Amino acid sequence: IGRTVHVYPEIDSTNSAAFSLGHSGAEEGTVVIADSQSQGRGRLRRPWQSPPGRNLYTSILLKPPIEPAVAPQLTLLAGVAVADLLSTYCPGSIRLKWPNDVQIEGKKVCGILTEMRTSGHGIDYVVVGIGINVNIRKDDFDESFRNLATSLRDETGGRMLSRLDLAVGLYEHVERRYARYLAEGFGPLRESWLQYARIVGEPIEVIFRDELQAGEVIGLEESGALLLRDDDGREARVLAGDATVKKK
Numbered sequence: 001i002g003r004t005v006h007v008y009p010e011i012d013s014t015n016s017a018a019f020s021l022g023h024s025g026a027e028e029g030t031v032v033i034a035d036s037q038s039q040g041r042g043r044l045r046r047p048w049q050s051p052p053g054r055n056l057y058t059s060i061l062l063k064p065p066i067e068p069a070v071a072p073q074l075t076l077l078a079g080v081a082v083a084d085l086l087s088t089y090c091p092g093s094i095r096l097k098w099p100n101d102v103q104i105e106g107k108k109v110c111g112i113l114t115e116m117r118t119s120g121h122g123i124d125y126v127v128v129g130i131g132i133n134v135n136i137r138k139d140d141f142d143e144s145f146r147n148l149a150t151s152l153r154d155e156t157g158g159r160m161l162s163r164l165d166l167a168v169g170l171y172e173h174v175e176r177r178y179a180r181y182l183a184e185g186f187g188p189l190r191e192s193w194l195q196y197a198r199i200v201g202e203p204i205e206v207i208f209r210d211e212l213q214a215g216e217v218i219g220l221e222e223s224g225a226l227l228l229r230d231d232d233g234r235e236a237r238v239l240a241g242d243a244t245v246k247k248k
């Protein structure tokens with residue numbers, strides 16, 4: 001990963017750029033990185049604030065030999081790789097929140113957006129977009145996010161961190177996890193994801209398009225769906241939405 005790197009001072013979205021590169025046949029592992037994004041995208045069509053000089057916005061082009069139905073595994077893979085990386089900065093306090101947030105002390109430090117192109121043959125390519133709040137300060141966030149988001153700098157004593165070091169570390173960790181995923185499948189990844197998420201046994205609520213699902217988490221499916229058991233003992237799978245852990 002990162003044999004070919006496209007660097008931009010500003011771009012609409014690194015995911016869009018990587019998607020176009022995929023379309024024109026760029027090799028697997030090609031990455032796009034930008035100092036700022038004018039149209040940074042989040043999950044569920046939300047915008048992703050992307051000011052210059054502060055954070056990491058990068059997208060990785062992958063061509064995994066997997067079925068489209070299990071592509072959400074790549075989001076989980078990226079989450080685990082980011083957690084591996086950030087654990088070297090904040091040992092023990094990195095937590096994954098299903099499906100794709102990386103948190104420190106309950107606040108979001110990284111978001112992941114996976115998009116793919118499929119054809120009759122299955123997956124053509126996948127773009128894994130990763131945004132990490134690196135040096136942005138609490139007060140720079142829009143007010144509505146201030147209590148929900150944090151940055152690596154704010155969590156590590158306030159010193160400016162090298163975005164280059166982080167980017168290199170990120171590509172190394174994604175490469176390591178991806179190689180193991182291709183060789184051994186989803187199993188080891190699921191274990192690591194569940195360890196970082198510490199969510200099994202927790203009561204949660206998930207809201208998606210005004211529908212609420214509630215229950216105790218019992219596991220993580222191959223598809224990347226969260227498996228719940230509701231109050232009546234029925235099992236339910238949650239494929240998308242915003243999850244909140246309920247206090248017992």
Ligand code: BTN
Pocket residue numbers: 012013014015016037039040041042043044046048056057058059100101110111112113129130131132
């Ligand atoms: C989310 O948590 O909603 C996902 C946020 C993903 C943001 C990253 S920043 C790099 C890449 N380019 C984008 O436009 N989005 C992703």
